[in-house]
Amino acid sequence: MTAAEGVARPGSLVRSAWRMLAALPFLLPSMVLFGAFVFYPLGKAVYLGFFISNPFRTRQIYVGFDQYREVLTSSEFVSSLLVTGTFTLYTVFPAIAIGTFLAVLANQRLPGIIVFRTVFSSTIAASVAISAVLWLVLLHPSIGVLNEAVEAAGLSRVNWLQDGGWAVGEHATVFDMVAAWFIDPNWALISVSLATLWMNIGLFTVIVLAGLQTIPEELYEAARVDGAGRWQQFRHVTLPMLSPTLFFASVIGMIFAFQSFGQIQILTEGGPVDASTVMLYSIYETGFEPPFRVGAAAVQSLALFAIMLALTLAQFRMLAGRVFYR
Amino acid sequence: MARVYFEEISKRFGGTHALRDLTLEVDDEEFFVLLGPSGCGKTTALRIAAGLEEPTAGAIYIGDRDVSFVPAKDRDLAMVFQNYALYPHMSVRDNVAFGLRMRGYARDEIERLVQEVTATLGIADLLDRKPGQLSGGQRQRVALGRAMVRRPQAFLMDEPLSNLDSKMRVQMRAELVRLQRDLAATFIYVTHDQVEAMTMGQRIAVLEGGKLQQVGLPQDVYDRPANRFVAEFIGSPAMNVLEGDLVVEGGHTAVRTPAGLVRVSDAASADVREQNITSLAVGIRPEHLTPEATESAAATSAAAASPAAIIEGQADLVESLGSEQHVTVVAGGWSVVANLPSSPRIERGATLRLAVAAEHVHLFDIESGERVGP
Numbered sequence: 001m002t003a004a005e006g007v008a009r010p011g012s013l014v015r016s017a018w019r020m021l022a023a024l025p026f027l028l029p030s031m032v033l034f035g036a037f038v039f040y041p042l043g044k045a046v047y048l049g050f051f052i053s054n055p056f057r058t059r060q061i062y063v064g065f066d067q068y069r070e071v072l073t074s075s076e077f078v079s080s081l082l083v084t085g086t087f088t089l090y091t092v093f094p095a096i097a098i099g100t101f102l103a104v105l106a107n108q109r110l111p112g113i114i115v116f117r118t119v120f121s122s123t124i125a126a127s128v129a130i131s132a133v134l135w136l137v138l139l140h141p142s143i144g145v146l147n148e149a150v151e152a153a154g155l156s157r158v159n160w161l162q163d164g165g166w167a168v169g170e171h172a173t174v175f176d177m178v179a180a181w182f183i184d185p186n187w188a189l190i191s192v193s194l195a196t197l198w199m200n201i202g203l204f205t206v207i208v209l210a211g212l213q214t215i216p217e218e219l220y221e222a223a224r225v226d227g228a229g230r231w232q233q234f235r236h237v238t239l240p241m242l243s244p245t246l247f248f249a250s251v252i253g254m255i256f257a258f259q260s261f262g263q264i265q266i267l268t269e270g271g272p273v274d275a276s277t278v279m280l281y282s283i284y285e286t287g288f289e290p291p292f293r294v295g296a297a298a299v300q301s302l303a304l305f306a307i308m309l310a311l312t313l314a315q316f317r318m319l320a321g322r323v324f325y326r
Numbered sequence: 327m328a329r330v331y332f333e334e335i336s337k338r339f340g341g342t343h344a345l346r347d348l349t350l351e352v353d354d355e356e357f358f359v360l361l362g363p364s365g366c367g368k369t370t371a372l373r374i375a376a377g378l379e380e381p382t383a384g385a386i387y388i389g390d391r392d393v394s395f396v397p398a399k400d401r402d403l404a405m406v407f408q409n410y411a412l413y414p415h416m417s418v419r420d421n422v423a424f425g426l427r428m429r430g431y432a433r434d435e436i437e438r439l440v441q442e443v444t445a446t447l448g449i450a451d452l453l454d455r456k457p458g459q460l461s462g463g464q465r466q467r468v469a470l471g472r473a474m475v476r477r478p479q480a481f482l483m484d485e486p487l488s489n490l491d492s493k494m495r496v497q498m499r500a501e502l503v504r505l506q507r508d509l510a511a512t513f514i515y516v517t518h519d520q521v522e523a524m525t526m527g528q529r530i531a532v533l534e535g536g537k538l539q540q541v542g543l544p545q546d547v548y549d550r551p552a553n554r555f556v557a558e559f560i561g562s563p564a565m566n567v568l569e570g571d572l573v574v575e576g577g578h579t580a581v582r583t584p585a586g587l588v589r590v591s592d593a594a595s596a597d598v599r600e601q602n603i604t605s606l607a608v609g610i611r612p613e614h615l616t617p618e619a620t621e622s623a624a625a626t627s628a629a630a631a632s633p634a635a636i637i638e639g640q641a642d643l644v645e646s647l648g649s650e651q652h653v654t655v656v657a658g659g660w661s662v663v664a665n666l667p668s669s670p671r672i673e674r675g676a677t678l679r680l681a682v683a684a685e686h687v688h689l690f691d692i693e694s695g696e697r698v699g700p
Contacts, residue, residue: 218411221378224398225405225482226425226472236424240415 042305048298055292063295071299078174079274080282080300082181083167083189084258087278090193091200091260092253096246098197099204104238106205107212117209123202128262135195136161136267161268163187164275188268188275195263200256204249211245212238247319251312258308279304327512328389328479329354330375335384337370337536344370345536348384352480357506357513359527361520363559367536368516372482375514377401388479399428404473405482409489410465412457412472418444419453422471429476443475463494470505480512487522499526520560524548532556550688554695557609557688563652565609566662569692572604581606581689585657588635591684594699601691603698609688610635612652615664615680633681637662641676655680 049068053060071077102120106113123131138145139160147157165186171177215238223233239246261280264270270277270285277285279300287297330352337345345367352358360368373379375386377398385394393401404425412421419440426436444450447467457465466486473481486502487495503526506513517523523530524544532539532547532555540552551557557565568583572590579595580587588608590598598606618636639657646668653664653672664680666672689698 216411218407218409219413221376221398222405222407222411222413222472223424223428224378225376225401225403226476227399227428228424229399232428237413240413243415 045298045301048295049302051295053294055290057294060295067295068299071296072303076274076277076282077300077303079167079177080277080279082177083186083274083276084278086181086186086189087193087196087260087276088254088257090190091196091257092250095197095200095204096208096249096253098201099249100208100242100246102201102205103208103212104234106209121202121206121209123199124206125202126199128199129266131199132195132263132266135191135198135263139191139194139267158187160187160191162272164272165189167275168273186275188272192260192264192267192276195267196257196260199263200253204253207249208242208245211242215241247315250319251315254311254315255308258304279307327354327510329356329387330480330512330514331387332371332375333385333387335371335374335381335386337367337374337379338382343536345374345381348533348536348538350531350538350541352512352514354512355510357503357515357526357528359523359530360514360516360533361518361523361527361530361560362533362539363518366533368518368533369484370536371533372405372484372514372516375480376403376405376482378405402476402479403482404476404478404480406469406473406484406486408485410457410469410486412465412468414457417454417456418449418460418468418471421457421468422475425472425476439475440471443471446474447471462490463498466490466494466498470502474505474509478511480514481506483513483515485517485519486515488517488519502526520562524560532559534559550697551609552697554607554609554690557690557697561611563612563663563665565611565688566615567690568608568610568660568662570605570608572598572606581608583608583658584660585637585639585662586635588682588687589684590689591634591687591699594689597699598689601698603691605692606698607690607692607695608635609690610662610682610686612663612665614682614686615662615666616682617666618679618681634684634687635682637680637682639678639680641672641674641678644672644674646671653678 050062050064051060052063052067106117106120126134137143141147141157141159141162144160146160151157163186165184165188166177166180167186167189171180219237219241220233223237228236258278259280260278261284264276264278264281265284268276270281274282283297283300283304286293286300332348332350332352335345335348336343348367348371350371360371362368370379374381375388377393377396381394385392387393388401388403413424416424422440422443423436426439431439440453441450444453447470449464449467449471452460452464452468457468460468466489469486483502487498490498499522502513502515515522515526527544529542530544530547531541534555540547540556547556548560551560551565554567558567568581568585568588570581570583570588573580573582573587575587579590579598581590590606615637618633637655637657639655639662641653642656642661643654645652645654649668651666651668651672653666655662655664655678662680664678672678690696691698
């Protein structure tokens, strides 16, 4: 007889406690990892938010919720929210749409199609730093290819990385800023978004291509016999069968957008002024550049966390019902 | 409804010939079965008719219209796939309605037709379910409903019963026959199951290696197989085939097989002589092997003329099916299967003398495999 059997006999309470104890060693590694890298920093961020301090936190003053209130109502914060939202809008949905388009093209059975699949997905392999430098050249106002193309199309040159549009200058209220959003393009943010879009297309192409390949060929054949043309097959077979993939892509695409940093650092450093300062970049500037306002950065981090959590939950709420899982 | 005509259809996939010069006419309102082993080209023929595959050569007609270059969506045919190919994200209602929606029917017209068809098939209470929530038999009916609702020119069915359990299959077999009769529709039905072919088809076509072997009424194909392949493919248990050289004994032409001499009828021997054939394959269906009549019985029925062959051997395997027994007899080192009445029960090792009448002997040229004689 083993010890387990001996202990388990008296009652179910003892048994479940024993099972819990047995589960503990298996849970321990992930508990340690999550604790050290997620829960401890999360708790620490909440704590830091209550203090203002000198750069190396040798002295700190307790200010309580005042810092939260001050940071979250500042115009910089509102601006970074609007910039982040715009950046997400510019990058996620176009990337999924273009990725889907390329994946549908690359999903055909043609000789040499593997070459196209490789080309379409190749941007995955490019590092953020290299891609950003590449775009820095493409977007260069005087020698960049993009401006050459714009000029060739008969339009006037764009000051890509230096024109902040609606995000620069005084706006009396948030509403004025939103109004400006529609008429005065923020070329700096558009530039950063273009580079990000290009980088993300490869990943989304691969994800959607994988999703497409799980759709049985017979469904298309049935649809053809039923009288569906190309577009109707796409609309009534491909899209619904692809919905879990697209949902997944939209969730991770959004998270990617919120986590973008490298390309902004290299292309615009968040500028001009704060025109391309997304929340993450703002956190970096606040906490890791003089005067090292660690507490304020912590508050912004918590806000970013809360927004991402809320958006992810909302996506599940809104889309889960429309997504078809087999 | 319309006839479907395959005119010298050939199909090649790379180096392999899936179909060679297939010419077939399926009549209007006919239940036509394409039968053959897997890889014989029957499904390819069906897919070419549907427009899912393009023929390498030849033409296909629906009614009098050449549809060889008409895309699948405009051929006005319906297809039932082997694993149904229902749209998993759509309800039963939407699955059935899909073809109508694609053709721009009005909403209330669609609803009326869907109700009508699903009521006929007994699935009207499943309209809001998804295919994943249905049993195999129910999915089968939805697939049928999706085909029926459009009143197509013809129905194409690719082994539609092969995913059902055996009981359901027998039931659906009868239902499909009734359905075809009630709809007065043209059915082209692909199967590898000879029982389905025999029981359902008004006519059957046997394919092998991409070539048409024989077309005809099921009973004719069974009674007079055009070649050795058809003879061995159709019938269960399969036809016994014994090979041997032609000899002349006592004024009669006969084939000397390992299991004994088999006399060749006069009509057949004329053909044999004409074609200069020296060796033959003799085919005998298991049910045509009967225990040899006793001396007295033979004397009384003079009509039971002397049999074409007597095969004597030991019963090696006895499979009793209740209504009958299949006895494998080893004669001259060759196994021959006889389908005997369940009584008297044959014991293993018993010596049997089995007779076959001359009209039940099938002869095939060994070289070409073609039927010889009447």
